[in-house]
Amino acid sequence: MPLSGAPYGEHGIVLPEPFDESLKDAPIDLEVRIELFRKQHEIRQLEKRIYDLFLQGLVRGTSHLSIGMEATGAAFGVALRRDDYSFATYRGHGHTVARGVGPEPIIGELLGRATGLVGGKGGSMHLTSVEHGMMGCYAIIGAHLCIANGAAWSAKVRGTDQVAVAFFGDGATNIGAFHEAVNYAANYRLPTIFVCENNLYMEYTPIAEVTPVKHPAADRAPAYGMDATVVDGNDADAVYLAAQAAIERARSGGGPSIIEAKTYRQGGHSRADPGQYRPDREVEAWLAHDPIPMYHQRLLDLGVGEDRLTAIIGEVAAEIDRATEAAKSAPEPAAEALWTNVWADGGSQWRN
Amino acid sequence: MAELTYREAVAAGIAQEMRRDPSVVFLGEDVAGAGGVFKTTAGLLEEFGPDRVVDTPISEQAILGAAMGAAMTGLRPIAEIMFSDFFAVCWDLVANEIAKTRYMTDGMAGCPLVIRSGNGAGLRFGAQHSQSIENWAMAVPGVKVVAPSTPADLIGLMAASVRDPDPVLLFEHKALYPTKGDVPDGEIVDELGKARVLRDGSDATVVALALMVPRAMEAADMLAADGIEVTVIDVRSLVPLDTATILASVAETSRLFTVEENPRLCGWGAEICSIVGEDGFWDLDGPIVRITTPHLPLASAPKLEDLALPDADRVTATIKTALG
Numbered sequence: 001m002p003l004s005g006a007p008y009g010e011h012g013i014v015l016p017e018p019f020d021e022s023l024k025d026a027p028i029d030l031e032v033r034i035e036l037f038r039k040q041h042e043i044r045q046l047e048k049r050i051y052d053l054f055l056q057g058l059v060r061g062t063s064h065l066s067i068g069m070e071a072t073g074a075a076f077g078v079a080l081r082r083d084d085y086s087f088a089t090y091r092g093h094g095h096t097v098a099r100g101v102g103p104e105p106i107i108g109e110l111l112g113r114a115t116g117l118v119g120g121k122g123g124s125m126h127l128t129s130v131e132h133g134m135m136g137c138y139a140i141i142g143a144h145l146c147i148a149n150g151a152a153w154s155a156k157v158r159g160t161d162q163v164a165v166a167f168f169g170d171g172a173t174n175i176g177a178f179h180e181a182v183n184y185a186a187n188y189r190l191p192t193i194f195v196c197e198n199n200l201y202m203e204y205t206p207i208a209e210v211t212p213v214k215h216p217a218a219d220r221a222p223a224y225g226m227d228a229t230v231v232d233g234n235d236a237d238a239v240y241l242a243a244q245a246a247i248e249r250a251r252s253g254g255g256p257s258i259i260e261a262k263t264y265r266q267g268g269h270s271r272a273d274p275g276q277y278r279p280d281r282e283v284e285a286w287l288a289h290d291p292i293p294m295y296h297q298r299l300l301d302l303g304v305g306e307d308r309l310t311a312i313i314g315e316v317a318a319e320i321d322r323a324t325e326a327a328k329s330a331p332e333p334a335a336e337a338l339w340t341n342v343w344a345d346g347g348s349q350w351r352n
Numbered sequence: 353m354a355e356l357t358y359r360e361a362v363a364a365g366i367a368q369e370m371r372r373d374p375s376v377v378f379l380g381e382d383v384a385g386a387g388g389v390f391k392t393t394a395g396l397l398e399e400f401g402p403d404r405v406v407d408t409p410i411s412e413q414a415i416l417g418a419a420m421g422a423a424m425t426g427l428r429p430i431a432e433i434m435f436s437d438f439f440a441v442c443w444d445l446v447a448n449e450i451a452k453t454r455y456m457t458d459g460m461a462g463c464p465l466v467i468r469s470g471n472g473a474g475l476r477f478g479a480q481h482s483q484s485i486e487n488w489a490m491a492v493p494g495v496k497v498v499a500p501s502t503p504a505d506l507i508g509l510m511a512a513s514v515r516d517p518d519p520v521l522l523f524e525h526k527a528l529y530p531t532k533g534d535v536p537d538g539e540i541v542d543e544l545g546k547a548r549v550l551r552d553g554s555d556a557t558v559v560a561l562a563l564m565v566p567r568a569m570e571a572a573d574m575l576a577a578d579g580i581e582v583t584v585i586d587v588r589s590l591v592p593l594d595t596a597t598i599l600a601s602v603a604e605t606s607r608l609f610t611v612e613e614n615p616r617l618c619g620w621g622a623e624i625c626s627i628v629g630e631d632g633f634w635d636l637d638g639p640i641v642r643i644t645t646p647h648l649p650l651a652s653a654p655k656l657e658d659l660a661l662p663d664a665d666r667v668t669a670t671i672k673t674a675l676g
Binding site for chain 2: 085087118119120121122126128129130135136138140142143144145146147148149150151152153154155157158164176177180181183184187188337340341342343344346348349350351352
């Protein structure tokens with residue numbers, strides 16, 4: 001019997017709260033909102049394309065899609081400064097796009113091409129683009145929260161006002177590295193922002209079945225002397241406001257923050273998972289709480305013309321089509337690439 | 353020239369690099385205010401201040417994560433893992449993250465950092481505070497591994513490690529901390545991947561590391577008294593590995609012995625034996641012999657711990673028997 005009180009496998013259904021319509025009046029510039037709209041579409045359309053490429057047998061290995069969870073990545077992508085640092089998880093395509101990486105090197109990486117973002121050596125779970133502040137996607141749960149602290153510490157020592165953001169799932173809140181990282185950041189008042197994308201399932205198991213608190217990240221914050229913010233992770237405006245506040249706090253020396261963004265992945269955990277453990281009523285409710293059509297309507301309500309929104313969607317689609325074709329026609333890595341870049345000298349020599 | 357203890361050489365090596373490069377920072381448990389539980393880092397906080405010399409919580413993952421993130425973004429961190437046994441609680445950071453970053457990013461990001469740690473037995477600390485784990489480390493592609501045996505080598509290899517653009521695990525041997533050695537004046541910078549021939553002899557090549565180096569040298573004296581002259585090589589660096597020096601020596605002596613503190617299975621000597629077996633086979637006149645700690649956890653009782661580790665008597669006896 002889990003601490004939640006429900007028999008194993010009979011967890012309660014967690015339904016979304018209705019969108020907060022008052023956020024329409026939030027003090028966010030319209031052009032910022034257009035950018036939030038565009039980035040959410042860039043992520044959604046790329047993830048859908050990656051899913052199609054799976055079905056065509058072109059993407060091998062595994063992949064973890066963020067369809068339904070685009071608002072958080074998009075909001076931070078817009079709110080962060082170019083020289084800030086992002087550290088994401090294996091579910092990191094969206095966070096990579098959000099920092100400004102185009103679809104071609106991402107699709108190329110997933111197709112195992114030489115033109116891939118990291119030359120075919122990382123794959124779906126390890127997208128990195130240092131020039132975009134995208135310091136990597138990390139596939140072992142928890143470690144990158146500690147690593148983000150290092151980037152934040154470095155910014156402090158070097159006297160810059162850069163901040164570091166670590167995105168992680170609800171499942172990460174039960175691993176030791178989460179607690180080590182949050183304690184460490186709080187103790188040294190590091191400019192680290194911990195963003196939990198709580199999609200209700202650690203992998204296949206509901207987080208509520210394995211966690212004795214309602215908000216797995218936010219409810220742990222008081223133990224480290226921190227306040228936390230819980231936001232609707234499917235509302236880009238809500239996340240953007242929370243991101244702005246946390247970034248400002250970190251930049252000005254106010255220390256770390258925890259943001260818990262409540263969201264839902266519309267698909268399974270990974271390529272191998274159809275997600276059938278989720279009750280139909282829950283899935284239906286969250287499909288109706290989709291961040292993208294809501295935001296579309298919000299912009300219409302704010303007076304943006306449908307033609308402008310349609311044009312953006314079309315631009316994104318065209319770029320993804322172009323990127324897909326370019327990636328498909330790109331060569332595989334040269335055999336010599338196997339031996340390069342273990343060491344800084346470009347090689348892999350370990351003996352003379 | 354000054355005489356320093358191996359213990360004093362730790363702080364001297366770190367200080368040399370922190371004076372040279374303001375991006376070098378140092379963090380670990382009890383390293384600043386207390387000067388280290390082995391008193392290896394005394395004086396660093398006073399000289400460099402709390403921004404660059406940081407006392408951390410008991411959070412090995414947080415320590416190595418902080419070092420890694422800092423290394424990726426412009427600093428040159430030195431992190432202490434107090435006892436090398438504790439690598440077991442932060443191995444994710446070492447083996448999955450730090451070691452693989454440069455390859456997984458195809459050279460886009462790197463981790464120029466040093467993790468230094470008290471390694472090895474001899475202090476009667478029992479099975480969880482006495483292990484020699486250099487062989488764990490060398491099994492992971494993407495990290496360099498060094499283990500100095502003298503104060504001068506410690507300073508020089510520390511400097512080389514800090515200046516190296518890739519991650520280096522530097523294993524200090526706890527039982528060597530009180531030992532003394534001459535240290536040249538001025539800046540000392542050594543080179544990774546260079547073994548050192550400490551003694552020349554034509555009857556056999558004896559390869560040793562860290563605490564096993566003085567024991568091999570003592571054995572060489574005992575063997576010489578019986579008319580057997582051996583070459584003793586201090587490997588110093590397991591990754592990169594100076595196989596050329598070892599192979600050249602075996603070509604002269606035709607016999608190879610390794611003296612290893614790590615437990616038997618997959619110890620570093622096994623890799624050297626494999627290389628000599630492949631690349632130096634026709635130079636050999638007899639079997640290669642490994643002298644190791646048995647494949648056992650270490651016991652605390654002095655008598656049992658001493659029985660487990662290779663000592664000069666065992667090295668001497670094994671070599672005499674093998675050479676007939």
